[in-house]
Amino acid sequence: MKKWLLIVLCWLPMLCKAQLLACRGVVKEGYDFWLYLPNDYATTKKPLVLFLHGKSLSGNDLNKVRNYGCIDALARGRAIDALVVAPQTNNGWQPKRVMEVVDWVKTHYTIDQERIYVIGMSMGGYGTLDFVATYPEQVAAAMALCGGATVSDLCGLNEVPLWIIHGTADSAVPVNCSERVVDAMKSCGDTGRLIFDRFKGVNHTRLARIFYLEEAYDWLFSHALSDSTRSVNRNVTITTETLKTAYENLTRNAELQIIDSSDGVLKKYHTVEKGETWASIAVEYNTTETLLLKLNKKKKGAVLRAGAKIRVQ
Numbered sequence: 001m002k003k004w005l006l007i008v009l010c011w012l013p014m015l016c017k018a019q020l021l022a023c024r025g026v027v028k029e030g031y032d033f034w035l036y037l038p039n040d041y042a043t044t045k046k047p048l049v050l051f052l053h054g055k056s057l058s059g060n061d062l063n064k065v066r067n068y069g070c071i072d073a074l075a076r077g078r079a080i081d082a083l084v085v086a087p088q089t090n091n092g093w094q095p096k097r098v099m100e101v102v103d104w105v106k107t108h109y110t111i112d113q114e115r116i117y118v119i120g121m122s123m124g125g126y127g128t129l130d131f132v133a134t135y136p137e138q139v140a141a142a143m144a145l146c147g148g149a150t151v152s153d154l155c156g157l158n159e160v161p162l163w164i165i166h167g168t169a170d171s172a173v174p175v176n177c178s179e180r181v182v183d184a185m186k187s188c189g190d191t192g193r194l195i196f197d198r199f200k201g202v203n204h205t206r207l208a209r210i211f212y213l214e215e216a217y218d219w220l221f222s223h224a225l226s227d228s229t230r231s232v233n234r235n236v237t238i239t240t241e242t243l244k245t246a247y248e249n250l251t252r253n254a255e256l257q258i259i260d261s262s263d264g265v266l267k268k269y270h271t272v273e274k275g276e277t278w279a280s281i282a283v284e285y286n287t288t289e290t291l292l293l294k295l296n297k298k299k300k301g302a303v304l305r306a307g308a309k310i311r312v313q
Helices: 002-011 062-066 070-076 095-108 123-134 155-159 176-188 205-212 214-221 278-284 289-295
Strands: 019-023 032-037 046-052 083-088 111-121 141-145 162-167 194-199 257-260 267-271 309-311
Touching (some): 032 070, 046 095, 062 070, 062 083, 070 205, 111 205, 123 155, 141 214, 155 176, 162 176, 289 309
Antiparallel strands (some): 257 267, 267 309
């Protein structure tokens, strides 16, 4: 019964507010994952963005994947006009297991299969390049941040519009990890679809800001498998100065419904807005302050901070 509840919750096409679904145990040979559905998903065919996280978000707690990256960007109010899939791994990314998740979403949801994009950072940058090299015919464009690659054949990367960005002051994953990928691509032939930027003096963590930039998604969405030449868009720029603006004009997305089906129980979460109280949130969700406090293991009088996520069901 529990397994079927998990599957149904992740399979339902949502027709109202934007939804963020926690999908556990639904892809046998894949990973657990978050699935974001835009509020107009049911009426418009949308692209798919695949986000691969870094090592710090690894493990068995799917909520860690919300700490930074595409899922956190959505919660902060960054508009991403696509379905977003964010799997979680324990240790490293296996392209075949990632594809199992993508195939599951393609089977159960209507997406624009000409517009599948991949973006990842650090270990997720490795995962991005390994995945694209393995399945270049599936990917419209990809962005790999401070990563590298582990697969032996990287020639497939030359077939895809690809943007690699690495900071020269990165001590966690040195810039030469990306440079080796570029050298391998050059040995395969034409690298005309590649953009490779070295950000002088930028460290490892700072590149996480790119997930919050409108420019990152504008660049990805400007490509499609149906493009006759598959040329790379060089008209969008991201610089060290651009990184400073990453969090500007972002407002917490209070409309985003977070549905977590762990333990076979439907759970919903609310992002606290400035000025809200336990009592006002209880009224909004037709419950009581006492029940909200119990759900969140809080005592009466517990402080609510703007931006915090609390369980409401």
